[in-house]
Amino acid sequence: MSAPHRQQTTDNRQRGASLPPGIRSWSDGRVLPEVKRHYELIVIGCSMGGMHALQTILSVLPKEFCVPIAVVQHRYRTSNEGLPAYFRRHSHLNIVDTTDKEWIKPGTVYLAPANYHLLVERGELSLSVDDAVAYSRPSIDVLFESAADAYASSVVGIVLTGSNADGARGAARIKSRGGFMIVQDPATAESPSMPQAAIDATRVDRILPLDRIGPFLVELCRSNA
Amino acid sequence: MPNDNTAILDEQTKADLEHIEIGLLTEGIYRHYGFDFRDYSLPSLRRRIWKRVYAEGLSTISGLLEKVLHDPQSMERLLLDLSINTTAMFRDPTFYLAFRQKVVPLLRTYPFVRIWHAGCSTGEEVYSMAILLQEEGLYDRCRIYATDINEAVLQKAKSGIFPLSTMQENTSNYITAGGHGTFSDYYTARYDYAIFRPSLRENVVFAQHNLVTDASFNHFNVIFCRNVLIYFNNALQDRVQELFLQSMEMFGILGLGRKESIKFTTVADNYEVVDADEKLFRRTR
Numbered sequence: 001m002s003a004p005h006r007q008q009t010t011d012n013r014q015r016g017a018s019l020p021p022g023i024r025s026w027s028d029g030r031v032l033p034e035v036k037r038h039y040e041l042i043v044i045g046c047s048m049g050g051m052h053a054l055q056t057i058l059s060v061l062p063k064e065f066c067v068p069i070a071v072v073q074h075r076y077r078t079s080n081e082g083l084p085a086y087f088r089r090h091s092h093l094n095i096v097d098t099t100d101k102e103w104i105k106p107g108t109v110y111l112a113p114a115n116y117h118l119l120v121e122r123g124e125l126s127l128s129v130d131d132a133v134a135y136s137r138p139s140i141d142v143l144f145e146s147a148a149d150a151y152a153s154s155v156v157g158i159v160l161t162g163s164n165a166d167g168a169r170g171a172a173r174i175k176s177r178g179g180f181m182i183v184q185d186p187a188t189a190e191s192p193s194m195p196q197a198a199i200d201a202t203r204v205d206r207i208l209p210l211d212r213i214g215p216f217l218v219e220l221c222r223s224n225a
Numbered sequence: 226m227p228n229d230n231t232a233i234l235d236e237q238t239k240a241d242l243e244h245i246e247i248g249l250l251t252e253g254i255y256r257h258y259g260f261d262f263r264d265y266s267l268p269s270l271r272r273r274i275w276k277r278v279y280a281e282g283l284s285t286i287s288g289l290l291e292k293v294l295h296d297p298q299s300m301e302r303l304l305l306d307l308s309i310n311t312t313a314m315f316r317d318p319t320f321y322l323a324f325r326q327k328v329v330p331l332l333r334t335y336p337f338v339r340i341w342h343a344g345c346s347t348g349e350e351v352y353s354m355a356i357l358l359q360e361e362g363l364y365d366r367c368r369i370y371a372t373d374i375n376e377a378v379l380q381k382a383k384s385g386i387f388p389l390s391t392m393q394e395n396t397s398n399y400i401t402a403g404g405h406g407t408f409s410d411y412y413t414a415r416y417d418y419a420i421f422r423p424s425l426r427e428n429v430v431f432a433q434h435n436l437v438t439d440a441s442f443n444h445f446n447v448i449f450c451r452n453v454l455i456y457f458n459n460a461l462q463d464r465v466q467e468l469f470l471q472s473m474e475m476f477g478i479l480g481l482g483r484k485e486s487i488k489f490t491t492v493a494d495n496y497e498v499v500d501a502d503e504k505l506f507r508r509t510r
Contacts, residue, residue: 152240
């Protein structure tokens, strides 16, 4: 594994050296290499107001949308299986309440089960009952950090409405591993503090009003086809 | 000034190094102490290791390796971090309700019932099962073998003393789980603790057992292993499920955590479903 990475480092440094004057880095250029990248996983975190926000996004994703999506929506410990059924009514995609070691399949939305953390490994999902992180289990940070560790630059992270700061650390990890970060415009969020915390924690790629996020994902992942 | 891509590649190098260091740490612990975390599920293992790195005032996993090899006390602390699973009395109450309704009638037909609670942690769910069996009039012919890798949590489990602050939640779980009596009858409150009736552990044997390295030690009519296998990777889950199968009487009952499954393991064909949502299975071959 390490040899190809080392090779890539050299390549990029050489390319970096020949950047046109005035452009500090490739991501500053309008080339937008990140937009053309092949994305393998989308992770979404939301809390207060999240049901509506998620529904808004999931309902515009078409049946052919094949990038898998893992979602942490803060919910009560004892809440039952009602959440997947709810989203199924509003989405063309396959919605599942995640089981431990489930394979990550295209066209599927994986919801974190109540009272478990949802973590990402390459190709599969796992669960834990470790202590709450940022007062939450499931925790958005846990999902995002593990996704960044497993998928590095091929992750898209999205922080939506919520009234705490869960997801901010995770957003920073996704950015540091080269992933793409979208945050809901706090002005359009039912509860603005969570998206604001993510914006404050790292340099996010896009701050979008809620109704633009779904269409943007469709565009962003079109090159995957 | 390095551009962003260089910074990201440095992050990739760091991630590769971390992978190597986790491998070295688990190998070192295995060779020196015999605890085998090599096939633990990586994302949770990584989080728990880093938590201990920072708690010890260190900055790298290699630093932690050096410390735990030369300082057995720091190994004890790491062992607690890596092996404790949070639990509660009647955790997932509907599981206990399903057990009462669907499994207890089967157990009534047996003269004697051996139950293995694998990975019992601090014992809350062992006491829950003892209460349930007492209420169903089955406890006298049951023996519960409650095992865990970690001696420290077993001591807690043996004491039967739990924080009083958790009793409100425990009581509500007990009621949802179909409890017949009054939950507070099962314990005595002393200061901030609830001391559970010693009669509940009369037929319980607490013993250290390592699911990863130890063999089968008896045959059982019921095996519980809830929210432990989620910490293992696929290969290790298969191995432990084989161990359960070897230890399971024909028509014995396997109870897993709510979001665990046997369908991804090699023993899937040996069981039929008793309750799909509550993850209760019955050995049929």
